[in-house]
């Protein structure tokens with residue numbers, strides 16, 4: 001699948017639910033309205049859409065959310081999608097999770113062919129974790145990380161840099177991940193969805209994070225091999241990889257290879273733009289996949305060049321009204 005700018009689309013991210021057991025302050029407001037359950041694609045339908053993408057050349061699938069592990073019976077989707085790994089049609093099946101239910105699922109995930117998981121963790125302090133997530137239990141995430149490691153999954157930690165909230169912990173996160181062999185990726189807050197607060201209060205450019213880290217660590221730039229938005233460095237002191245995703249200070253759209261499916265079957269061709277395609281209607285209109293395939297290809301032909309996120313005092317409204325949990329981070 002080639003988009004109008006010559007980029008090959010080989011990566012599909014699937015938000016299997018917009019619901020979550022946490023309410024991270026930068027992601028959601030405390031009082032969220034979720035999609036009614038009746039509007040969700042069933043797990044069988046999600047498998048059908050994902051499998052059509054695989055048939056069209058998608059090599060990497062990431063299951064995300066909301067919190068993907070709160071979707072009932074979600075392991076049956078992993079089981080089903082795992083068959084594409086066995087045939088070699090798919091290179092990678094992976095997941096982004098907050099880790100709270102990972103202790104229960106890590107071994108099953110490994111069994112279905114998952115090799116790597118991204119776990120979101122913005123702080124190493126239990127009380128602060130509770131404040132950021134509004135009610136999360138830090139110990140559960142630690143158990144989840146331990147279970148993932150024990151199951152042989154490679155763990156990457158995602159940490160959102162939050163001004164005045166976790167900006168005194170970046171060194172600790174680098175040291176902690178380095179000591180455990182986890183890659184660590186810092187993320188800038190993106191202006192997505194109303195959160196019941198001002199993002200100017202949270203936003204911290206990663207150039208600042210990097211400058212702070214450089215006072216204690218030597219971060220050596222690595223050649224970009226992942227094709228993703230993160231720029232990686234190797235930390236000389238820990239030997240670990242430390243990455244930076246900078247949607248606001250550095251635009252990474254030129255090499256974008258991905259599209260995103262919501263739990264209701266809407267396909268977003270760009271995380272930061274509103275244009276979308278409805279795949280649920282063609283999916284349900286016929287038992288064969290011809291209509292679905294045509295709708296996917298038509299959508300890819302409309303993939304926009306990039307996003308234009310801004311967080312400053314003049315732009316008080318989010319760049320896109322939907323939350324990250326709708327399209328999946």
Ligand code: SAM
Nearest residue numbers: 027065066067096097098120158189190324329
């Ligand atoms: N619940 C899972 C988790 O937290 O890993 C998966 C979904 S979550 C939306 C995916 C990632 O998006 C997380 O790493 C989270 O920190 C990040 N995220 C959520 N809202 C964000 C925002 N407004 N800006 C930047 N990152 C955000």
Ligand code: SF4
Nearest residue numbers: 020023024027066098
């Ligand atoms: Fe839930 Fe993930 Fe959003 Fe936090 S970042 S509220 S864990 S979806």
